[in-house]
Amino acid sequence: MECLKLSFAALSLAAVSAFAGPITTVPWNGHPGAATFTFDDGLHSQTNNLTFLDNMDAKVTFFVCTGTMDFSTNSQPHLNYAKKGHEIGNHTVNHKNLTQGADLNSEIGGAATKLRSMGLEVTSLATPYCAQNATVKNAINQEHFINRGCGGGGLTGWDNEPDWMQIDSHYWQASSNVASFKSSLDQAASGKWHVQLNHGVAGNWDVISTADIKTLIEYAVSKNLWVATFSTVGAYLRAHFTIDKATATNTANGFTVRWTSPHAHMPKSVPLRVKIQGAQGKTVSQKGKEVKPNSDGTYTIEFMALELEVSGEPIEVKPFKGAIEIPGTVEAENYDTYAYSDADGKSDETGYRSDDAGIVKGGSGYALGYTSADDYFEYTLDVKKAGKYKVVINGATGNSTASSVTVSVGDKKVETEIPSKGDWNTYSEVEAGELELAAGKQTLRLTINTNYINVDWIKFVDESGTTNIARKIAFEHGTAMVHCQVFDLNGQLVKSANVMAGSASEAWNLVKVGLRKGAYIMRYGEAGQGSHVVKVRLQ
Ligand SMILES: [Zn+2]
Incomplete structure (x- = not known):
């Protein structure tokens, strides 16, 4: 979602x-482009040799004449293709050149009526010899929403409405070669519709061999083109100009x-x-x-x-449990309501959230799970103090290689790898780097860069004062004699003292007396227990 x-x-x-x-239509039914293969004149060389289509996800169009050539004497082979989802389109009754005085009503309307009487829908036409003028187009428009012409490269784009009564096609002739038609299909894969006009297949005229037409249709499928009938693609394209407005x-x-x-x-x-x-x-x-x-x-x-x-009820993007105060910890499962993109749609299995992002039990309670590359989650932060923050992420992955996530606020971001521990339940704390944040409310985005990473929390540690860190370090033996040495940031020893203290911060409080404001390094340790170093600040 x-x-x-x-x-x-x-x-x-x-x-x-x-x-x-x-409403915005997804171009070409979600494919990079479309390809339509059309076969003119209702020839049995086509129905005899296109049987390989039974095993393919590809539908084609046959433009048939009701009063001449093979279809007029035996329509059954083509009707069998129609039953399998291929299209039968109108190619007139007698295949006359419609621009040269033919009776347009009987040639176009007569064939349409005849084909509809056979139970066919018949929404498209192809003019014989690709011959059309304004009068012919007007007559076709009475019966059909789309007409196929030919003579150019056979490519139609998505954005500009074409002449529906003259959709171009790329005409396979006896002298044609596979490479130039593959090149058309390559161009179609960048957002266009390739329409190909064929006649005989391994027979009749302007022959394409069975191997060549199979190669081209397979090539279109391999390019992930939408290989569908002339009316199917044409109607999709035509509908989009209406519905998008x-x-x-x-x-x-x-x-x-x-x-x-x-x-x-x-x-x-x-x-x-x-x-x-x-x-x-x-x-x-x-x-x-x-x-x-x-x-x-x-x-x-x-x-x-x-x-x-x-x-339905209106949706609202808002913090799940109020803005998250920084410095502090962002629990990954507490993303703002509706402020996420989750590709797999796998639902929360814990019942913690009511949407369809994946939440799992793990880490310090709940964690994001079932993630995919490019999934993201957003959080409203309330930064109490501007400054540099160390970003620490607790995550897990069972992937065999390390997997990465990005944490960003505005145009500032840090990316880090979550190490693989072989399963999705062993979490690691990873220091991702530093982010400098302004004070106030702002949006944090967590982006998953590799499939299948669980994220438990993201911690923002205030880097400007380190006394918080010192306070946590208690000595092993409770209150003890601690030897302290204080250095300035140039490495000069400025004070040395033994104090009785139970923690580093207690020791610092005792030893700092008399020092000027500023930043220092304190080296300290109980006798015989090694020494530690901490950065401290006197404010
Ligand atoms: Zn024809």
Whole structure:
């Protein structure tokens, strides 16, 4: 679950009656880009030789003619592909050049009607010979939300709305080679949609060999491209231009977003992967049915529902148990409410917190657990005194190698490794370094840099006065004769005395008499027990 401070910003907007753009579509269904492989003319060389698709996570589009070529005399092989989720699109009745006086109504509408009578949805068209003009496009627009053309590199971007009646494609011809199409797929992997136009597969015309088309589809899958049909990707792309602009209207306990379909012939179902600002901690529903968030905090919604509702108690980022006073200890499990990002969504197994960040028992009580790289947790600090603080972290990891965390306040940060002790229950205190903090309230962020680190606490030790440290060191034999030597910071001995004391601070209190204000080093020790050194300050 991704819980950013952004959601807090959305809340302040919620004070007005409507606000813009709470929904943002994740490009290309969460993939780096998309690839659509289209096969024209309804040829049996295609259905005979694309059987390898049965074993792949890839769906393709066949543009068929209802009055000519193989599909017109035996449609069953293509219909079998349609049953497996591949698309049948319109390629007109007779494959005439539509710009040269063809009857557009009968060529386009006739084929659409015929295909729909076969139980096919038929939302897209490809013009024969990629020939279209304004009149042709207008006729296609009566029946289909998208049309495929060709003639260029076949790449369409995410950000600018294309001409839906002329989506470009990269045309495989007899002289084409695999390398140049791989190059198109490489470009698609940087945020674009590659559409490829093929004809015969190991037969008919403009032939691509079965091995070459298999290589290209496998290459697209290996690049993690979204390999889906022309209408599936096209509708996703078209929907995003509508929904990303949709406005929200506030309700008593949340907001609703409504939009209209951009075309009468959009597919009946257009699943969209989206981020919804202000939805964290609330219930998202469409037509009264709850939509659960995905593990990364996105939602997969139905665009064709044309509405979405967010409801529930408002969330608020605030300190869990009040601001944490510094100097002092930050218990890692006491992050501010909703101020975290936790990739795995594994819930608190202790019941200590009610959200879905992972808390485990360990260390000095509870600790953060089940962490992943880039998870972070934020804490509101109340720094009582400006100055340099030593940062000490208590953490554990069962990783076989050391794993690191970063502690940051504003632009200042320290990073340190948590040593591996072979399990997640053996905690180590690690000095991470120094942070100079201003006085007052500020936000601390703990960032996990390596998967699977447990963090128990982060301690901020005031470095300016070390008398606190001295006070803790009690002598082994209670009150005893202690030999003390006091040096200035240049190493000059300034005082030497034997005192009866029970701790280093008692010894210092006795020996400091008569010294000027300033910083010193005190060497001290019981007779026969070795000596210790402490930095002390006389204020
Ligand atoms: Zn054709």
